[in-house]
Amino acid sequence: MIEFKQVSKKYPTGQLALYNINLTLEAGEMVFITGHSGAGKSTLLKLVAMLERPTKGDVLIGGRSLSKLGRSQVPNYRRRIGFIFQDPHLLYDRTVFDNIALPLRIAGMGQNETRRRVQAALDKVGLTGRESTFPLMLSAGEKQRVGIARAMVNKPTIILADEPTGNLDPELAQDIMFTFAQFNELGATVMIASHDHALVERMKKRTIVLQKVD
Amino acid sequence: MANMTNKKAAPKRNAASSSNPFSTWWNQQSGAIKFSMERLWFNPVSTWITLAAIAIALSLPTSLHLLLKNMQTLTADNREIPTITLFLKQSVTEQQAKDRAELLSELPEIDNVRVVTRDEALADFRKITGFAQTLETLDENPLPHVLILTPRLSLLSNLDMDIDSLSKKLKTYPEVDDLQIDVEWVQRLRGILRIAERIVLVVSILLGMTVLLVVGNTIRLDIENRKEEIRVTQLLGATNAYIRRPFIYNGIWLGLFGGVLSLVIVHIALLFLIEPVTKLASLYGSTFILSGIDVLMTLKILLASSVLGIIGSWIAVGRYLWQDDSIIR
Numbered sequence: 039m040i041e042f043k044q045v046s047k048k049y050p051t052g053q054l055a056l057y058n059i060n061l062t063l064e065a066g067e068m069v070f071i072t073g074h075s076g077a078g079k080s081t082l083l084k085l086v087a088m089l090e091r092p093t094k095g096d097v098l099i100g101g102r103s104l105s106k107l108g109r110s111q112v113p114n115y116r117r118r119i120g121f122i123f124q125d126p127h128l129l130y131d132r133t134v135f136d137n138i139a140l141p142l143r144i145a146g147m148g149q150n151e152t153r154r155r156v157q158a159a160l161d162k163v164g165l166t167g168r169e170s171t172f173p174l175m176l177s178a179g180e181k182q183r184v185g186i187a188r189a190m191v192n193k194p195t196i197i198l199a200d201e202p203t204g205n206l207d208p209e210l211a212q213d214i215m216f217t218f219a220q221f222n223e224l225g226a227t228v229m230i231a232s233h234d235h236a237l238v239e240r241m242k243k244r245t246i247v248l249q250k251v252d
Numbered sequence: 253m254a255n256m257t258n259k260k261a262a263p264k265r266n267a268a269s270s271s272n273p274f275s276t277w278w279n280q281q282s283g284a285i286k287f288s289m290e291r292l293w294f295n296p297v298s299t300w301i302t303l304a305a306i307a308i309a310l311s312l313p314t315s316l317h318l319l320l321k322n323m324q325t326l327t328a329d330n331r332e333i334p335t336i337t338l339f340l341k342q343s344v345t346e347q348q349a350k351d352r353a354e355l356l357s358e359l360p361e362i363d364n365v366r367v368v369t370r371d372e373a374l375a376d377f378r379k380i381t382g383f384a385q386t387l388e389t390l391d392e393n394p395l396p397h398v399l400i401l402t403p404r405l406s407l408l409s410n411l412d413m414d415i416d417s418l419s420k421k422l423k424t425y426p427e428v429d430d431l432q433i434d435v436e437w438v439q440r441l442r443g444i445l446r447i448a449e450r451i452v453l454v455v456s457i458l459l460g461m462t463v464l465l466v467v468g469n470t471i472r473l474d475i476e477n478r479k480e481e482i483r484v485t486q487l488l489g490a491t492n493a494y495i496r497r498p499f500i501y502n503g504i505w506l507g508l509f510g511g512v513l514s515l516v517i518v519h520i521a522l523l524f525l526i527e528p529v530t531k532l533a534s535l536y537g538s539t540f541i542l543s544g545i546d547v548l549m550t551l552k553i554l555l556a557s558s559v560l561g562i563i564g565s566w567i568a569v570g571r572y573l574w575q576d577d578s579i580i581r
Contacts, residue, residue, distance in 0.1 A: 119489075146280040146283075
């Protein structure tokens with residue numbers, strides 16, 4: 039499903055983030071990426087989401103090289119991906135509902151279907167009834183859950199999460215990891231970057247450790 | 253999952269599979285329209301300032317154009333039809349003059365010909381000038397037969413060339429001694445109006461560009477304020493068209509409402525002018541009425557201002573999308 043072939047990434051600043059990565063993820067797999075900060079966990083996820091392009095090597099999704107994807111095809115490709123950041127990047131001038139509905143509106147979905155899907159996503163992350171709240175009135179954990187709901191609402195085939203539990207208390211972090219596991223069981227391929235070893239071990243999933251390159 | 257790579261066959265993927273392309277398109281358009289309208293009221297003060305700037309920039313060329321149009325109706329006024337006067341040679345008899353008049357009236361350029369015989373002319377001259385006694389001292393009538401030609405109006409709206417060639421042609425007739433063209437003042441006025449027309453054009457272009465800049469700058473600031481939002485939507489799979497859409501509608505509204513406001517301004521200015529203009533016209537014994545903006549012109553102005561709004565916002569968004577390929581880091 040996701041395949042890295044001798045991928046290296048060097049940033050224009052000269053920083054070498056990834057060196058010669060070979061990695062294959064099966065469809066429907068859930069993996070954790072761990073490693074010290076600066077080991078390139080985020081870069082790995084960004085390469086999949088096409089937020090960065092590799093300097094060397096190739097990333098293949100479903101057997102198709104991302105380097106062959108033209109500029110105009112990128113938006114459509116991104117709609118298949120749910121990306122969760124440590125900072126959820128919510129839009130603060132819109133309600134929770136409007137934030138979560140954003141991917142559906144981008145896709146041009148009708149009002150009724152949008153409402154149904156957003157309700158379902160809210161339900162899944164345990165925020166039912168908060169749809170007309172503005173993000174500023176939410177706690178960090180709630181914001182993160184809105185970010186997750188937004189990433190999930192479009193039923194993506196690939197879910198990428200970059201330190202999704204970074205600033206949450208352990209209980210909440212556990213909850214959120216189980217949410218990802220649920221989405222995984224529904225068929226999504228999940229990649230989670232995390233440095234929370236205890237939590238990762240408890241999930242009992244395949245774990246990839248990135249070493250820092252110098 | 254299995255057809256992950258089959259993008260062309262299923263470009264809209266599961267999210268929109270329940271709806272057809274038209275409803276997808278409509279949902280996106282209506283969403284952008286609604287959103288851009290809301291943005292206008294998001295910051296009403298800056299919206300009104302922008303609209304006022306656009307309206308003022310548009311009302312100047314509009315009013316100049318109106319002024320010009322009114323001047324043109326003045327020269328096209330039927331009562332002011334200019335004439336060409338042919339003075340015939342002394343040797344020409346009255347019958348010859350009438351025959352010539354008959355022939356001339358057949359010409360396509362001529363509307364009608366009036367013959368003023370030397371006797372009639374003398375009688376008129378006596379009446380008008382009061383030189384009766386002076387005229388008595390002359391032993392014969394010094395006045396020639398005169399033909400007064402009224403050219404067709406269409407001729408006048410054409411180039412000076414036509415009048416010139418007509419007068420040359422008239423001069424070649426053996427009976428004609430001299431001719432006097434009474435259309436010169438009209439031609440001069442038309443000449444001046446032609447220059448004024450150019451000036452209006454230049455002013456319109458300059459102020460049109462002003463509208464473009466005002467809209468472009470407003471949209472640019474709006475983009476600047478919404479960079480984060482644009483980045484997030486890009487990450488969620490927004491196409492450039494999706495990002496551009498609300499800004500383009502915003503440009504349309506600014507142009508359109510600015511145009512409406514400029515029409516209001518010009519109408520008020522017209523109301524302000526009507527009374528003194530009618531008074532002045534009546535002093536000249538004219539029934540001249542100040543003509544306002546008709547429906548066609550209204551539509552033209554609104555269309556032009558909306559198009560300027562579209563172009564201005566298109567440039568602003570295009571510039572942003574070209575320079576900023578980046579996304580959340």
